[in-house]
Amino acid sequence: MNIFQIAVNNLKRRKMKMLFLMLGLVVGVATVVAMLSIVEAMRLELGDRIDEFGANAVIMPRSEGVELDYGGTMVSGVTFDMETLTEDDIPKIYESSVVDYVNIVSPKLVGAVQAEGQNGLIVGVDTKREFTQKPWFSLQSQDGVGRGESVGELALLDVPEDGIILGSSAARVLDKNAGDRLEVNEETFTVFGVLAPMGTEEDGLIYANLPVVQGLLERPGELTMIEVSAYCNFCPIEEVVIGLSDALPNANVIALRQAAQFRYQTIDQFTAFGYALSGVVLLIAALVVLTTMLSSVNERTREIGIFRAIGFRRAHVMEIVYLEAGMVSILGGLAGYLLGSAAASVAGPFLAQIQGSVPLRYDLILPAILLSAVLALLASTYPALKAAKLDPAEALRFI
Secondary structure, eight states: OOHHHHHHHHHHHTHHHHHHHHHHHHHHHHHHHHHHHHHHHHHHHHHHHHHHSSOSEEEEEOOEEEEEEETTEEEEEEEESOOOEEGGGHHHHHTSTTGGGEEEEEEEEEEEEEETTEEEEEEEEOHHHHHHHOTTOOEEEETTOOTTSOOOOGGGOOOOTTEEEEOHHHHHHHTOOTTOEEEETTEEEEEEEEEOOOSSGGGGOEEEEHHHHHHHTTOTTEESEEEEEEOOSSSOHHHHHHHHHHHOTTEEEEEOHHHHHHHHHHHHHHHHHHHHHHHHHHHHHHHHHHHHHHHHHHHTHHHHHHHHHTTOOHHHHHHHHHHHHHHHHHHHHHHHHHHHHHHHHHHHHHHTTOSSOOOOOGGGHHHHHHHHHHHHHHHTHHHHHHHHTOOHHHHHTTO
């Protein structure tokens, strides 16, 4: 009878102990697989959510500036060689080297106007792009929608050419509600809707369609800025900035680093939490393997003594212990991968508030088996050494 057959027979004779050992490995591996699958799904979805939750790059006209000291007085913000940003620059974004990362492009023109005799700021936007890029914008009231009725989804609404949208503060200052008429630069508009309060400077703005504002300000085709939301799960936002800068030499492309850093920090926190939890469970699994194998060695003192008495070397005894742990670990790794994948698919969307499904990660099959094997072999080292060091004469006293 060879060593492999001895190990197999031992497993057959001690089914419950080996099942308990395998259970510890299965739970440990399943936890790691589930956490890695969920964290990866969260990373992808979180990146998409944050990328869609506003711009992470702003394109502004390029200009040169200088600080001047005139007569002992510092004159700041002196600008010269001011470039112009126009609608003709938008196609260049889609022709850039980073077009695959571009999600939403929202051009806008900002200018000062007279509204009902008061100074105000008006923003010309492509309403569907602007409000898709900024889903936190919502209507508090809408023209044609009665009290108690639901207002429309802002990003899906068509704002008429003579329609404007007021921020909550602007509506309060101008004393206007949805459906009222408002005179802006001697042109009359209908208040299409009033935005819900956001507690930001946007509350004081007036929004209208971009071509209308360009005509109102007598700046046809011109833009003040272009906000770009980029898909950047697999690229630094800096790469997008470089690509857009190359495509638009007349513009300054600025990364909104706060949004990008927030995304990466949040993802890192989720990843760290997953690794920490997996590490704790793996430690528990290793202790289960250690105690189970030690118990098995203690129960087989007589058997090990006989092996040593008939000529088995210490290396042979250790090999038997390692073979038993190795065979159980392979099965435990496979079972752990299947259980972890199933748990991630079922529980992931609820635990992590993921809207989509958690994809099955076939790339984790081999790592799961290797993790189980390494864990089992490392935890079995002390029991194997203890078994190998048994004195045959002492062991045979138990016969």
